[in-house]
Amino acid sequence: MKILKRVMKLVKSVLKYALYSVLLLIFIIGIWVLYTNHLKNGFSDGYTESSFESNFIKEQFIDYQSTLDEASKDYDSAGIQATIVFKNGEKWTGSTGYANHSKKILVTNQSLFDIASITKLYTATLTMSLVEREKLALDDSLSKWLNIDNSAWDNLKIQQLLNHTSGIPDYYMIGVFPKLFTFPNRSWNQDELIGAVSEQPMHETNSFNYSNTNYLLLGKIIEKSFAANYRDALLTQIITPLNLKNTFYDDPNISTLPVVHSYETALPGLDRVNVTGFRKSFLTSGNTAGAVLSNSEDVAVFTQALFGNKLISESYLNMMTNFKIINNAQLSINTGYGLGVSRWNLGGQELWGHKGFVPGFNTITMYSPKHQYVITVLANQSNVITNIVLEELQNVLLKKLERKIEPFENTTKNEG
Helix, strand or coil, X not given: CHHHHHHHHHHHHHHHHHHHHHHHHHHHHHHHHHHHHHHHHHCCCCCCHHHCCCCCCCHHHHHHHHHHHHHHHHCCCECEEEEEECCCCCEEEEEECEEECCCCEXXXXXXXXXCHHHHHHHHHHHHHHHXXXXXXXXXXXXXXXXXXXXXXXXXXXXXXXXXXXXXXXXXXXCCHHHHHCCCCCCXXXXXXXXXXXXXXXXXXXXXXXXXXXXXHHHHHHHXXXXXXXXXXXXXXXXXXXXXXXXXXXXXXXXXXXXXXXXXXXXXXXXXXXXXXXXXHHHHHHHHHHHCEEECHHHHHHHHHHHHCCCCCCHHHHHHHCCCECCCCHXXXXXXXXXXXXXXXXXXXXXXXXXXXXXXXXXXXXXXXXXXXXXXXXXXXXXXCCHHHHHHHHHHHHHHHHHCCCCCCCCCCCCCC
């Protein structure tokens, strides 16, 4: 009997402290939500209603817009923007949902998103363009280009940075990520982010371990090789040649750019939380691994140019798309990784490109080597599963292709 009483007393104590813990957690989340909503007011609201212009949608593109609208509705009017570039170069761009929910400001085709780790495609392209011009080599050691206070890194190769087999830990996973939500106005730089992991134990070298640190190091190498900052390298090698008018990196006028607000879900079942006030911390921590701002059309045009050999030659693109299998059950749809390029299987289709995630944004851009189309999807709510949205758009596209009503060939007459 005494034992039973002790057990009951222990159970009551556990339940009591569990209840207090839940109440404390709810209180902390409530304070955090109020704090984030206060911070958001210092940022651009994107386009206002008065500047919004509805786009005329060609008949053959209506199904794509309807698919996008349904996806937004599934996430309570999340802001989503998408572009499809067809084989013949024709494009469709659609937008739906809100850039700012509280003010009911709609996403337009010109609205900008943080494309997060899609940035790695740009960094990898800049790196490979230097390799093609023999400014650097894939087997160059890290110590040849950078002075890093860690002898374990000295002999790592540029190729290992590109394909995430260096073994260098990810700075986000070594204490940086929680600080993003603690210091919203903090401006991170490459050296302090790299320094956060420079003394950490290495992962297994030559085994795939996704690490944002790899692409910060590549960014520093790019700057040294170009003798220019990353923004200028991006401008001269990608933005200007492709006439990308809505692509920005580390822009001093960011507060005036039409960047959509960004939203997180604090806990399942709770309302979205506006995390726009953390933009400075998120962007500067992303750096050359994940801080490009763009819209879906510019991203899709870049993706098509990359895989269409307009930025690097076919032989060097082949190096980028020499995929190594990723043995990770959680990434079953991500079937391989090359030099900055991810290989996916969506809806039975092999696709090449990259996905991106940062609190408040979820993004993806993919190219079909079989049908030579590009689909890019950007969302301003991080619980939007953009690869599913992409797959739904792809399903519409493939059905049209089966019925031969999509303009996939360069002909004198456009069908559909």
